Amino acid sequence: MSEALLAYPWQSDYWQTLNALQDQDRLPHAILLSGPEGIGKYRFAKAFAAYLLCEQPQAAMACGKCQSCLWCKDRQHPDFKALEPPEGKRQIAVDQVRELQSFAVQRAHREDGKKIVLIHPAESMNTNAANALLKTLEEPAEQTLLLLVSHASSRLLPTIRSRCLQYAMKVPDPAVSEAWLQKTITDSADLHRLMQESSGRPLTALALFESGGLERFKEYDQALAAMLTGKTHAVAVAETFAEHEPTAVLSWWVRRLQLLITRLVGADAEIPVPWDRLKGLDPAAIFPRLDTAQQSLAQLQRGAALNKRLLFEGILLDWQQFCHNNA
Ligand SMILES: [Zn+2]
Known part of the structure; x- marks a missing residue:
């Protein structure tokens, strides 16, 4: 090599x-x-x-x-x-x-x-x-x-x-990362979204591109949107998520919570799921959920065997209830 x-x-x-x-x-x-x-x-x-x-x-x-x-x-x-x-x-x-x-x-x-x-x-x-x-x-x-x-x-x-x-070492300047990505990814790609979904980390953005991650994220967003608008239930979504690589789903979920907090505190962030169902949420109540998700992700990355279906059911049922109570 x-x-x-x-x-x-x-x-x-x-x-x-x-x-x-x-x-x-x-x-x-x-x-x-x-x-x-x-x-x-x-x-x-x-x-x-x-x-x-x-x-x-x-x-x-x-x-x-x-x-x-x-x-x-x-x-x-x-x-x-x-x-x-x-x-x-x-x-x-x-x-x-x-x-x-x-x-x-x-x-x-x-x-x-x-x-x-x-x-x-x-x-x-x-x-x-x-x-x-x-x-x-x-x-x-x-x-x-x-x-x-x-x-x-x-x-x-x-x-x-x-x-x-x-x-x-810090996350590089977005302009430098994007220029590098542009040179590295020769296909046409939505660089802006790749960067956004990767918190500005260029190698994560590249990996996301190479694994077709943006498409996957879209799929998860649609499932979450269906749940938030009452078209499907948390348990059904959890069942679908459990068929996917759990670190991919959790990375997406962590990113969604981060974006949501950013937007709720008044900064600019594109929220790819129905915003009207989320705008009443208290960011302070999202932080502990973000912590929990990050801990689960770290556990999975260390090789812990978590029950995927229970993990996602726990996250989504809680989220469904949380949104319902604050709608
Ligand atoms: Zn040499």
């Missing part, structure tokens, strides 16, 4: 900051790149690793041609180790972290070269793995850089966070 060795266009400020540290030989032993999913933190980390390992960097980037870059592209660099949940698993296990100890004592392939460990996503380390990593952080190996990528850094042990140099 060949991989891109360059960061995304919206990441140049972060790149320059880290590169300046590298130039001054002030890179710390561990760097934590945090921020929402879908903005390219992982690719940034891989690109920076490739740059540090490159034998002849050009314009402060990996050259893409040397032996080291070829190894990086093939994910075979002897001085690079990625810690990720194994295929089909949701967690990074303690054994994977323990393997770092032997990696850390190996000599780097290149004289005075660095060795790099990329942990992604760092919050997928279970408690034992996190504690084992803490030991590594307390006794950092010479010339080894740990790059932690996290979509939910608040779930990391505070003692891990405090031992890393932290970079909070």
Whole structure:
């Protein structure tokens, strides 16, 4: 598998900051790149690793041609180790972290070269793995850089966070994201809607496009509209939703609640379901529902086995009642 060795266009400020540290030989032993999913933190980390390992960097980037870059592209660099949940698993296990100890004592392939460990996503380390990593952080190996990528850094042990140099990466400027999407998606696509449905996160927007997500969202909106206008019942809608990938349905639901709150507090947001049934709702009463939906989504993403039909019935019956009481 060949991989891109360059960061995304919206990441140049972060790149320059880290590169300046590298130039001054002030890179710390561990760097934590945090921020929402879908903005390219992982690719940034891989690109920076490739740059540090490159034998002849050009314009402060990996050259893409040397032996080291070829190894990086093939994910075979002897001085690079990625810690990720194994295929089909949701967690990074303690054994994977323990393997770092032997990696850390190996000599780097290149004289005075660095060795790099990329942990992604760092919050997928279970408690034992996190504690084992803490030991590594307390006794950092010479010339080894740990790059932690996290979509939910608040779930990391505070003692891990405090031992890393932290970079909070933000959702990029919409104009930059949209220009990038335009170039990346060559088909005609509703970029504005893709961006809106993805909370401005360009890689999420791309994934949504590639999976036909906008069409799916439309289908869910229609089902919700039918429920809100009394044409169908929550239980029937829940049954339909249970046939779909639950994270897709919950992502949609989270996005709908976010849009609704935005609109109810007076900001601009397009609500794709009957607004007249929703405009009387109290945004303060929606926040706890949003929290619950986000927690369920996070549980599913961690591999928890939830009963889909019960989950959606719970959400939709509550919502039906909530709208009815506030109509
Ligand atoms: Zn190179």
